[in-house]
Amino acid sequence: xxxxxxxxxxxxxxxxxxxxxxxxxxxxxxxxxxxxxxxxxxxxxxxxxxxxxxxxxxxxxxxxxxxxxxxxxxxxxxxxxxxxxxxxxxxxxxxxxxxxxxxxxxxxxxxxxxxxxxxxxxxxxxxxxxxxxxxxxxxxxxxxxxxxxxxxxxxxxxxxxxxxxxxxxxxxxxxxxxxxxxxxxxxxxxxxxxxxxxxxxxxxxxxxxxxxxxxxxxxxxxxxxxxxxxxxxxxxxxxxxxxxxxxxxxxxxxxxxxxxxxxxxxxxxxxxxxxxxxxxxxxxxxxxxxxxxx
Amino acid sequence: xxxxxxxxxxxxxxxxxxxxxxxxxxxxxxxxxxxxxxxxxxxxxxxxxxxxxxxxxxxxxxxxxxxxxxxxxxxxxxxxxx
Numbered sequence: 453x454x455x456x457x458x459x460x461x462x463x464x465x466x467x468x469x470x471x472x473x474x475x476x477x478x479x480x481x482x483x484x485x486x487x488x489x490x491x492x493x494x495x496x497x498x499x500x501x502x503x504x505x506x507x508x509x510x511x512x513x514x515x516x517x518x519x520x521x522x523x524x525x526x527x528x529x530x531x532x533x534x535x536x537x538x539x540x541x542x543x544x545x546x547x548x549x550x551x552x553x554x555x556x557x558x559x560x561x562x563x564x565x566x567x568x569x570x571x572x573x574x575x576x577x578x579x580x581x582x583x584x585x586x587x588x589x590x591x592x593x594x595x596x597x598x599x600x601x602x603x604x605x606x607x608x609x610x611x612x613x614x615x616x617x618x619x620x621x622x623x624x625x626x627x628x629x630x631x632x633x634x635x636x637x638x639x640x641x642x643x644x645x646x647x648x649x650x651x652x653x654x655x656x657x658x659x660x661x662x663x664x665x666x667x668x669x670x671x672x673x674x675x676x677x678x679x680x681x682x683x684x685x686x687x688x689x690x691x692x693x694x695x696x697x698x699x700x701x702x703x704x705x706x707x708x709x710x711x712x713x714x715x716x717x718x719x720x721x722x723x724x725x726x727x728x729x730x731x732x733x734x735x736x737x738x739x740x741x742x743x744x745x746x
Numbered sequence: 747x748x749x750x751x752x753x754x755x756x757x758x759x760x761x762x763x764x765x766x767x768x769x770x771x772x773x774x775x776x777x778x779x780x781x782x783x784x785x786x787x788x789x790x791x792x793x794x795x796x797x798x799x800x801x802x803x804x805x806x807x808x809x810x811x812x813x814x815x816x817x818x819x820x821x822x823x824x825x826x827x828x
Contacts, residue, residue: 620750627749642797721794 475546544589544652546579554584555591559663560687562694568701585698589652592659596625599662602669606744609673625740632658632736636729640703643725647702657695661733664691665741672745680745688734695730759816765805766813774802 532538558565571583580588600622607613633654640647664687672680704722774780779799 623751624749627751627754630754641801642794644797 475542540650540652541589543577543579544587544656546581547588547590548581551581551584551588552591555588556663558584559591559660559694560667560690562690562697565697568697570701587653587656589656589659592656592662595662595666596629596659599625599666599669602666603744606669606673610746628736628740629655629658632732635732639725639728643721645703645722645725649702657698658733660694661691661737664688665737668737669741669744672741677745680741684737684741688737691733691737692730695733696726699726699729756820759813759820762805762809762813763817765802766809768802768806770806 568585570585571578577583577586580586580590600618603621604613604618607617633651636654636658637651640649664684667687668680668684671683703726704719768774770780779802
């Protein structure tokens with residue numbers, strides 16, 4: 453796992469970059485600029501400040517209002533963190549251009565890639581920008597939005613577009629995504645797999661098929677129906693292989709994942725589950741795009 | 747194919763209702779899906795049937811009261827807004 457060499461290769465200029473840091477620290481560079489600007493603004497503000505702050509009632513009201521606002525913000529932050537794990541979400545967005553490029557290439561052509569394991573660093577998975585095998589949420593989110601826009605474009609070229617179509621298509625695709633993630637969660641629970649796949653990981657894996665759908669629809673727009681079918685066939689095969697190779701390491705036991713044929717009903721069931729999840733992707737890809745290309 | 751989020755919520759409520767109305771004595775035990783038949787062996791691998799029975803039993807226990815509330819809200823919304 454060449455995680456350390458990646459870090460040194462990409463951050464040669466940063467002196468205090470630890471491998472565990474998710475995002476680059478740019479706060480110090482903005483310091484001197486802020487001080488300079490506030491020095492300039494102090495002049496006119498001081499004038500109007502005199503007239504406002506001289507009235508003790510409005511002074512009190514301003515202090516009370518600001519304390520109330522900060523209290524409300526604190527409460528909202530605390531409650532929001534209970535429902536949506538914001539700190540965990542940040543991990544999935546720690547990507548950079550190189551990672552996105554490599555991952556998109558992997559989604560369309562996964563046949564040459566050999567090492568599919570996720571690198572770990574002291575029991576926590578490494579941030580996606582350091583390991584091309586780690587799942588992220590940036591590509592699925594962007595691909596989802598792009599898919600909605602491309603769907604609108606496709607219908608617009610056929611004069612079937614209306615503005616509420618975008619909203620309906622978005623909610624349809626979102627509902628199918630939720631149904632797929634819930635079905636995968638249910639089947640993982642029934643087969644009692646001891647895996648470290650979180651729900652957000654499953655959302656990320658289910659969102660990778662939107663890239664293939666976009667390629668298919670764009671090919672259909674440019675080259676007609678034959679182009680759409682060819683591109684969709686290629687992307688379906690790639691997503692199938694990608695899913696199987698990625699999920700095999702997470703769901704199957706260690707021995708079976710390395711290629712040795714391990715007999716036993718449990719491993720067979722898990723292999724069937726992996727293949728079912730991977731086979732559901734092309735079905736969804738076709739289902740969500742065939743009505744867009746005429 | 748036009749799914750809205752509200753359709754998803756309706757589907758979820760209907761499914762949970764369907765699981766919640768399965769009666770323990772009259773139905774589940776008759777077809778061999780009773781609660782005591784699921785906890786067969788205490789081995790390492792419960793198996794699919796035991797997991798399924800466990801899931802049905804836990805849904806029935808946990809979701810009873812929230813389902814009453816959610817169903818009342820849905821009935822109210824349907825009465826008011828059609």
